[in-house]
Amino acid sequence: MSVDQQDDAPLRERIQENPGPALKWFAGALLLFSFEAGAVINFLTGLVGAPVDLPTLLTRDLIANNGYQTPGGAWKETFLNLAPAYAWAIRVVLVYAYAFIWMLWLWRGYLVFREHYRYADWTPRDDMVDRLRGHRWGQFGAVIVFGFIVLALFAPALGPTTVERTISNPYSHHIEYYNDQGQLENITVGSANLGSRSQGTPDRNVGPMQYDDFGRFHPFGTLPTGKDMFTFMAAGARVSLFIGLISIGVSGLIAVAFALLTAYYKGLVDLAVVIVGDSIMSLPRLLFVMLLSVVLGETWIADIYSGGFVLALIFAGTGWPFLWRSVRGPAMQVSEQEWIDAAKSFGQRPRVTMQKHMAPYILGYLLVYASMTLGGIIVAVAGLSFLGLGINPPTPEWGRAVNIGQSYVTTSSWHISFIPGVMIVLVVTAFNALGDGIRDAIDPQSEGGESDGAEVAASGGGA
Template sequence: MSDTPLDEEKPLRERIAANPRPALKWLLGAVVLLALELGAVVGVVIKLLLTVARLGPLAPNPVAAALASAGEAAAGIPTLLSRSLIPNDGFQPGGTGAWTGTFLGLEPKYAWLIRVVLIYVYAFVWLGWFWVGYRWFREHYRYADWTPRDDVVDRLRGHRWGQFGFVLVLTFFIMALFAPALGPTTVDANIQNPYTHYTEYYDDETETLQNVTVGTANLGSTSQGAGGQNVGPWTYDDYKRFHPFGTITNGKDLFTYMAAGARVSLMIGLVSLIVGAGIASILSMLTAYYKGLADLATVVASDSIQALPVLLVAILASAVFSGTWLANLYNGAVMLMVIFSLTYWPFFWRALRGPALQVSEEEWIDAAKSFGQRPRTIMRKHMLPYVTGYLLIYASLTLGGIIISVAGLSYLSLGITPPTPEWGTVIASGQPYVATASWHISLIPGIMITLIVVGFNAFGDGIRDALDPESEGGGSDGGEAAIAGGGGA
């Protein structure tokens, strides 16, 4: 441990000012990595601001117009891992030889594969750089030589099942984050507005270069199982467009659909978790601190919600609010966020209630009260850090369930409305063709949903065992009771 007395500890910014070299080195590396994707980062920020601006008045919004203009300008900012720098669209004159319009004249599937590999390498480099930053923080800026967090990190590093889940979760996050660049084509061109975009192909019969709308090309590239109408995984269609996962029933690219759908599912899941977990965290600390009537009222409210099946409530709410202004916000995504936030907070509260009640009876809480600390300060400084670990465990286990629920509602045509991509919608469209040559339409999304849910569950198990080593392998009832939201101390 450091010899520096606790009452002489300086704020982090002062420690960095006293020894700025490690922080500046890390910041410089982060700036270089960020600069490689500057155009994409600026574009995402502007798109988020534009979405918020459009949720305002229905009248013409000058802020939205300004942001739209800024978005067009941001599209011109160089981005290393972009479709424009590593293109996979092109044509092959005469049907043989080098390709025109692709990266280095490579075959489209290889150009696309290079871009995908580079994107995932870039993401894992960022992950490694964050780890370097954490190590430098421990070495140069943290007073304590050891904290309980170090043991948590070390246990998680040795937890193979948790690491497997982390890799799956990270793969899903990267797919959602880099969806515009990962797809062999764009959502706007191939899915949302196919008749306003064009694609070039070489016509072998006339030996000329032809130009056709993407919508027309999609109609000639459908996968409907019978009569030779199928474009399977890792193949080209008649217009020499490469499809890593094949096409769906209307000829649109399945991989592009899946990548964009991952972004929609992740956004709904994360927002629902943040809102629901925020409500549960506040209520868990309030009820644990004040007990009595506050705890009783929350128990009644949470039990009333938990008595109903979540999916059934979501189906009912989706049906009731369909066609309303709420269902039209972001093609139904906002409605699903509200539904899952209001239906999942009781589960989070139940998971946090036991740990919150337990910590509220500890001696240091009584000491803080005797020193005159305000309840809000006690909850924030002494109770919240204790329950945060349990919140992380339950959040990782719940996010996969929300993704399945979103897919299920979309499968029933009650979730995200077309043309916005969602995994459940494409599974429903491909169900009649499961036993045909177009099996990929439903099977690939189904496998991906299964892997994502397994990944979140495995990662949650890893976090649980890292935070509470006695629960590893299910050998301790204490960890399981906390997760299940057991009673108080």
């Protein structure tokens, strides 16, 4: 095969020419996936209302932290009979180690592609990756975002208990403990929660890194209802990530499609999209989102993922003009390049021109503004939950925890509002930092500056 033919060959044909490196990498990825394949199947079947319970490697059944302490101080029914705090910590370390190995293996896949299957020995993307690897602020954001995503993806394994046991259906589950008379008793989780409530006084408070009277370990303490707060926060992270990714994905597709169309055709097409986009942007977005949340709250679509799906669609429908404005300029710039005129003169179809020659140029900018907008969506979702809108109770959400604990800020139960508030600020800052790093990697001349589009994105598109 000649060099020109090789350059034009799709990736599939290049892999067929030299399948060895790709097969080795895929075998390693398949092995890593097999450890947690059951968790993926459990989550997907749970979304359609027919959950199954397949075993996985990193589960609380294998590394159990729910047990009871004998009068002599020994722990029973925990992993290696360790204290629940240590058993839980071991599971957390293993989960994050597993996720970190996945990240290393994905990086290895990029190196395999670059070494064996890429057209050229060097591309501008290599310089962008190198600049991002040296961007300390962006690396800080990447580390926090990584921790947040792992917390959301592995929420059932990371929590010291489960949402089903402590939040959704606590009176259908039981725990054992030794009472003051040294007798082993059986009590429902719901009843135990009533004795583990954090309500602002020293005798009614289970703070961070403490055990309750029933031998249960609470890394973040408990809520005023006695429910475990870490489990609440981990499940809430999954809800926030789901809403953010769905809304960013849908609004990003709309924004890219309109940016390519307006840049390629200009004229009336551009004018029509400008009018529609500006009309949506002129609305007070937060009030509009609140209105739609109430109006659509009684429809069948609001039952999907406890209202998370309809909320994601609302954010996507009201947020795409902000992303479109951010990528419209780069799309207009690339549409004026000579190779676009050459493609038109040779009779190349508009869809092919936009897909092959225009879209790759603006995807980097979309990634920058999408990462910043995602932080704004998390804040907006938390704000709606704080106001009692959006996610349907009792589904966990960070903003609801802030609302629940606001009357305990100056008491012994300060952790109820403080911890979720700090996590919201930290995660939103991390997404903005990651966006800054990606922006500076794409365009080194912008380092230290901030464009108007980035400011809009960082604020969640006005939300």
